[in-house]
Amino acid sequence: MEMSQRNEGAHGTISTCGRLIAHTSNSKLRTSYAQQPATLLSHSSIRTAAKDVSALKWSSDSTDVAIVSNKLVEVQAVDRHAHPTQIENGSGSLGRFAAADFVGRQHLLTSWEFGRAKIWDLRTGKGTDLGDLKSTSDEPAWQQRPDSTSDISTIALLTRPAAEDTLTMHFPELSTSMQPLKLPTVDAQSMSWSPDGRWLAVLDTPTASPSVYFYTPDAHQYRSYPSAATQEADGGLGVKALTWSADSRVVALSRYDGTIVLLNTITFTPLAIIKHTIDIDQNNLPPHQQTPIWREAVSASNERSYTLANQPVSPPPSRTKPTTEPTELGVAEASFSSDGSYLATRDERMLSTVWIWNVATLAAHAVVMQHSNVRKAQWHPTRASLIMLDCGEGIAYLYDVATSSAPVAVNAPLPGSPTLSWVHTAAEAKLAVLAAARSSFWILYPEGAESISGDARAGVEVGGEEFQEGASEDSLLDILSGRKPAPPYVTEQSYTQIVELEMGEADEGADLAFDDTFREKRKVDTDVVDPLDDSQIF
Structure with missing residues (x-):
């Protein structure tokens, strides 16, 4: 195992393509090569103080960072050809910025803490009001449809203008x-698209039945779960979370009673129901049919090893007394492998135990009992059978479930x-893990660091184009991010694009309404002018 040197910087975030990493340090946005974080590719000054930054977001083509x-929300181009875009909160009458994220290459969606949302066209600086999104749950109230073949993006918006939930598709x-x-x-909690973009699932409050509704991309209801034929009237809490398989063939519904219901995505009928047992006894099965149960052992010198547990065995409990808190009931985590072949789950009662299920056979494949509670179980993005367990100890536990x-x-x-977290690498490339702390980060190389001959800035040849020593850094950035040619507005603009957002206030006695769209200082539209629109671009 090898490890990079300590890199000073907060919010270390891997790009969408997996080859770059961005972080903030000393009022600068710095970008480097993920496999060699010490090799700085670009840096630019930002207005936001380091302590005030809440997140970094990459664009889908890995050319811009928000x-x-x-x-304040700032958009910086990695190649520094495009001038930065800045969206200010103005008087802050809508509260603080709650989130911001890219929608495709040319749009940015921002939302405020009280639900107000707006989408900005980064080419023209104009914004479109999206209304009031739901802000009563921890999950985002909007989701972009994952459709890479279409030039028209689709965003599903979950709103509650009155006492009823509404769904809107925005383009x-x-x-x-x-x-x-x-x-x-009754009170929708979250929604999610299937990875192939064919279905949109809306999760209702856990006391409602049906608990989940499935819609087509044109917002037509197709199915609900549980259906009238399988309606359960036990009065308990229903579905807690929903997880799609990577191939979109199966959807897992994690319930508060500790079970997971697997549905096929053709008819949305149950394939199987997974249960976590507090006692595991397979002595009545032949040895070759028994599921391996690995138990971690920690020696006095902090050496860690695994042994097969003797059965019967009981996974250690994660709490000492019963609880009625919904967040501490049922399934804690469920995630599919990158090819959908395996499902990893954890139960709130046994947070140190990870269950691996074979989706094809609908049976337990393996069980791993850790010494400490597991914080996160993450499948590798390209090696379908490799999973990493993070127990909050700075130790990466790697398990190849196919062996x-x-x-x-x-x-x-x-x-x-x-x-x-995983650094996105090809299946044949060596593994890399990002270890991010509050003000620094490291890259771990479980199989050794990738050998890159020569200077990382020279001798790179892709598609017949060679980056020569002393030439512009942008050629290397093109290669690393795989971005498309820059749109015309990037090279045509020669002035600093600053978008200043200020909130309009309604006159006394008038209906409360906010219009915080851009006002273009150089030219005003003569068609319709909103008297409450007081923001500007210059």
């Missing part, structure tokens, strides 16, 4: 929306408890 804070490139659809939900080998603890001398 720096999000409570009062940013066309600046239009479908007529809002009234939902049959009969025990999990391996990749121990690194990291201070504190950094968060571990």
